[in-house]
Amino acid sequence: MGGALNINHLLFLGHGALWTIGLSAIALVGGGSFGFLIALGRVSPSRAVRLLAATYVQLIQGTPLLVIMFLSFFGLAALGLNISPLLAAGASMTIFVAAYLGEIWRGCIEAVPKQQWEAAEGLALSRSQRMVKVILPQAIRLATPPTVGFMVQIVKNTSLASVVGFVELTRSGQIINNSLFEPFIIYSIIAVVYFSLCYPLSRLSRRLERSALQKKPALA
Amino acid sequence: MNAHVNPPSVPPNAPVVALRNVHKSFGSLKVLDGVSFTVGRGEVTVLIGRSGSGKSTALRCIDRFETIDGGEIEVCGRRVDDAGLDVRALRQDVGIVFQSYNLFPHLTIEENITLAPHAVKKVPKAEARALAAKVLAQVGLEEKLHAYPEQLSGGQQQRAAIARSLAMQPKVMLFDEVTSALDPELTGEVLKVIEALAAEGMTMVLVTHEMSFARGIADQVVFMHKGKVHEAGPAGILSSPSTPELAQFVGTGF
Numbered sequence: 001m002g003g004a005l006n007i008n009h010l011l012f013l014g015h016g017a018l019w020t021i022g023l024s025a026i027a028l029v030g031g032g033s034f035g036f037l038i039a040l041g042r043v044s045p046s047r048a049v050r051l052l053a054a055t056y057v058q059l060i061q062g063t064p065l066l067v068i069m070f071l072s073f074f075g076l077a078a079l080g081l082n083i084s085p086l087l088a089a090g091a092s093m094t095i096f097v098a099a100y101l102g103e104i105w106r107g108c109i110e111a112v113p114k115q116q117w118e119a120a121e122g123l124a125l126s127r128s129q130r131m132v133k134v135i136l137p138q139a140i141r142l143a144t145p146p147t148v149g150f151m152v153q154i155v156k157n158t159s160l161a162s163v164v165g166f167v168e169l170t171r172s173g174q175i176i177n178n179s180l181f182e183p184f185i186i187y188s189i190i191a192v193v194y195f196s197l198c199y200p201l202s203r204l205s206r207r208l209e210r211s212a213l214q215k216k217p218a219l220a
Numbered sequence: 221m222n223a224h225v226n227p228p229s230v231p232p233n234a235p236v237v238a239l240r241n242v243h244k245s246f247g248s249l250k251v252l253d254g255v256s257f258t259v260g261r262g263e264v265t266v267l268i269g270r271s272g273s274g275k276s277t278a279l280r281c282i283d284r285f286e287t288i289d290g291g292e293i294e295v296c297g298r299r300v301d302d303a304g305l306d307v308r309a310l311r312q313d314v315g316i317v318f319q320s321y322n323l324f325p326h327l328t329i330e331e332n333i334t335l336a337p338h339a340v341k342k343v344p345k346a347e348a349r350a351l352a353a354k355v356l357a358q359v360g361l362e363e364k365l366h367a368y369p370e371q372l373s374g375g376q377q378q379r380a381a382i383a384r385s386l387a388m389q390p391k392v393m394l395f396d397e398v399t400s401a402l403d404p405e406l407t408g409e410v411l412k413v414i415e416a417l418a419a420e421g422m423t424m425v426l427v428t429h430e431m432s433f434a435r436g437i438a439d440q441v442v443f444m445h446k447g448k449v450h451e452a453g454p455a456g457i458l459s460s461p462s463t464p465e466l467a468q469f470v471g472t473g474f
Contacts, residue, residue, distance in 0.1 A: 113322075115318060115320055119318065122285075122311060122385075123335070123385075124309075137326045141326070
């Protein structure tokens with residue numbers, strides 16, 4: 001048919017896999033930063049800010065990532081804003097991840113016992129001091145396992161960037177398949193690569209969760 | 221912020237804490253129904269009463285953890301019921317210790333203690349550490365400076381929490397059932413610390429169920445019943461109550 005799978009094809013797939021990792025990193029950093037603001041917004045003392053953050057979360061969680069990708073690539077292009085596939089994919093992932101991480105982290109902030117807030121208030125700490133010095137350090141410990149777990153979702157969801165022409169792992173597989181017509185072999189390879197990226201992350205998440213439960217005394 | 225509204229200078233004979241006809245409801249439930257009492261400088265006031273009698277709520281109102289619906293609360297010359305109150309200034313004057321200790325688990329005992337003096341009062345780090353050593357010695361925990369809260373027993377954690385409050389050098393200390401989560405042996409070590417504070421002349425308001433402790437330490441006992449001060453007086457009222465409700469509460473009967 002279209003020749004046999006050779007080392008060049010594998011290198012091309014490897015290149016795609018690197019972009020999958022790269023886009024995941026962009027999504028984590030971008031979505032993490034924006035998501036942190038969303039989480040703070042969700043627990044803000046201001047009703048308006050809380051409402052704004054909640055609306056954002058509802059809106060994005062109720063929209064398929066695929067549609068966000070289409071909107072930011074084709075939609076903006078139709079409005080005369082031509083952005084590159086990388087920018088469209090990076091922005092879409094950031095928007096998407098922020099809504100989920102923001103909600104996960106809000107849960108972690110709220111999981112810190114109310115009494116910790118009260119103790120900090122009783123010591124005359126300001127709201128930002130209470131947040132930064134008392135609540136967030138405890139929330140971060142709670143947040144680590146679910147955040148690492150969510151990274152699995154991020155890695156898998158980057159495959160949707162293939163629809164805007166961003167050549168990550170899935171898209172590079174499609175391109176090779178277009179010339180080789182060996183979908184079973186090629187997509188099996190791709191599945192194995194995704195699995196080997198995601199499995200260590202989910203194992204790590206499990207381990208973090210267990211060690212958080214054990215609460216080993218930190219010896220000084 | 222509101223220094224002109226809440227003058228920090230107080231006439232020498234003014235009470236440190238004064239509640240005047242305080243009313244407070246949670247929804248339709250009336251928890252404080254015209255509560256009044258005053259606490260003078262260096263005095264120890266013990267609030268007693270059944271669960272739900274309003275004693276913990278009254279205590280929490282003093283530190284503005286609850287806002288009130290009517291009446292007046294004055295603490296260290298500040299009107300606590302004033303909507304424009306500088307709450308952080310109030311809380312620098314008032315130390316509060318809770319039933320569940322509430323030490324910060326991610327910080328060492330030393331860091332727990334130095335946090336507020338450094339962050340709020342801008343005490344330099346080295347000075348704050350010296351202060352931590354001093355207050356820990358006061359509660360007999362000088363060797364636990366670098367331990368984490370979870371490495372301490374309940375009694376030690378509560379003593380560390382008291383030390384943390386003391387480091388802010390409050391003018392009045394509030395204790396909200398601080399021994400209720402402890403077994404009798406550990407209760408004793410915490411009560412000893414509180415007795416030592418009383419002996420040093422600290423102004424204190426305590427909510428407690430330890431009647432013999434209350435009898436020994438109180439300058440004033442306030443018995444609360446159904447949101448009202450039902451009976452108040454010197455510690456002697458615990459031995460010779462004049463209302464049947466207090467008599468029943470302390471278990472002497474009629």
